[in-house]
Amino acid sequence: MAASDKPTVLIPGPVEFDDAVLGAMSHPSESHVGGAFVNIFGETLSLLRKLFISEDPSAQPLVVSGSGTLGWDFVAANLIEPKEDVLVLHTGYFADSFASCIATYGGVPTQLKNPAGVGSRPTYEQIEQALKEKKYKAITITHTDTSTGVLNDIKAISEVVRRVSPETLIVVDGVCSVGCEEIRFDDWGLDCVVTASQKAIGVPAGLSICYLSGRAVRTFEERKTAPGSYFASFANWLPIMRNYEAKKPSYFATPSPQLVRALHTSLLQILSIPLEERFAAHKTASQKVKNAIAELGLKQLAQDPSQAANGMTAVYFPEGVTAQDVLPKLLGRGVVFAGGLHKEIATKYFRFGHMGVSVMNKDLGHIDKGINALKEALSESGYNGPK
Ligand SMILES: Cc1ncc(COP(=O)(O)O)c(C=O)c1O
Missing domain, CATH: 3.40.640.10 (Type I PLP-dependent aspartate aminotransferase-like (Major domain))
Known part of the structure; x- marks a missing residue:
């Protein structure tokens, strides 16, 4: 490929x-x-x-x-x-x-x-x-x-x-x-x-x-x-x-x-840059993803935003939208997200990873690509954000 x-x-x-x-x-x-x-x-x-x-x-x-x-x-x-x-x-x-x-x-x-x-x-x-x-x-x-x-x-x-x-x-x-x-x-x-x-x-x-x-x-x-x-x-x-x-x-x-x-x-x-810069870059990318999720009216699994990870975001699907709907549509846009894993609610959410080179090399545009693909895939599944 x-x-x-x-x-x-x-x-x-x-x-x-x-x-x-x-x-x-x-x-x-x-x-x-x-x-x-x-x-x-x-x-x-x-x-x-x-x-x-x-x-x-x-x-x-x-x-x-x-x-x-x-x-x-x-x-x-x-x-x-x-x-x-x-x-x-x-x-x-x-x-x-x-x-x-x-x-x-x-x-x-x-x-x-x-x-x-x-x-x-x-x-x-x-x-x-x-x-x-x-x-x-x-x-x-x-x-x-x-x-x-x-x-x-x-x-x-x-x-x-x-x-x-x-x-x-x-x-x-x-x-x-x-x-x-x-x-x-x-x-x-x-x-x-x-x-x-x-x-x-x-x-x-x-x-x-x-x-x-x-x-x-x-x-x-x-x-x-x-x-x-x-x-x-x-x-x-x-x-x-x-x-x-x-x-x-x-x-x-x-x-x-x-x-x-x-x-x-x-x-x-x-280690070629101070580790503090690396941690800060992950926080910034994470905040960008979490803001986009909130604008879309979606809810994170983390009940308290101050207790959410900076390398990934776990998000509930909106009512009526399923992993089978959204994940193939994301793939059609060149993006792979993960489905749910927690056994009590595995089918109800998805996970967006934002770690490593996708965060540190902004020229790759990976984070924006992920956010845009998510918006489009949800829209194609009939969900267009909060009413
Ligand atoms: C927090 C955590 N611990 C342990 C593991 C197990 O690691 P592995 O799948 O590489 O064996 C994983 C895998 O995703 C993990 O996320």
Whole structure:
């Protein structure tokens, strides 16, 4: 397909990819323990420290072949021991999955929900109360819940946890937030952020990225039981990551040199401007989308606009309009949006992803293209805005 015929992918991941990142994927085959690749991998790990705004030498980045889901296995297999309690903040689909993963390894997840339902998030009072009632080994927070577009305030939650239950590990699912939402790993006292390559980091799917505090590493090292996974065990990966960062060849399970090179290229691009500018650009693009949604008289899933994500927007269809109507009409206009995912209301809404190159390279015109296509597709479906 000619590049000009390719539809613009505006889903909450995978996102559109920069040409230089795709170019890095076509690097000829090389040894994963050869000097050239070891250097690139080592630099990539050091660049991740900058992405997480972290200078603590005891913190540890990991890059492993896999998708975002592998991050949950990392947490459940390594940081939590069987029968230990974990408080899972629920904002939608991804909390259910994280909780299932924790239970798979014998941990005991308790989901905390706001009774206001879909589009809400647990309040600080609820979190404080829950932490006072029971001792939790870890709390997990989905930063941006990709099923609802609800954003959690990691800094504020971290303050509550450190005040009420300082020994509880703070674990963030940043699959839909790292690279577009502010995360200050050291300053906010986080213990683990898991993410993946294909969203705001702007690299094709296939890399699971995890960032650990020194405390999280120690928690793993002091485990009384062996991790219940072989591939996901930190016992296998920590020495490899340390070696790569020290530019020493090392092997446990073959990495993908092409994907790691793509990540290296993307991180260099991301870090070529201050991260604050990147976060601000995502806020501006997000506001533009959300204003257009409001002008169209449509409602976001996020009940409180100040709790909405900046990398995506989840929107209810208007009365009488369905995904089967609108999504093909959008595709006819060269735009791909995602349908709903939250199981209670999956058919009732759609998701518009605005992350990465589609936001940072304004010349591409992706955001305007998405908004215009949406207006036209709704109009063709008989909906022309508020009466
Ligand atoms: C918030 C969140 N967590 C975890 C995942 C799982 O990631 P993956 O599909 O890459 O395994 C996703 C996927 O979209 C996600 O959005």
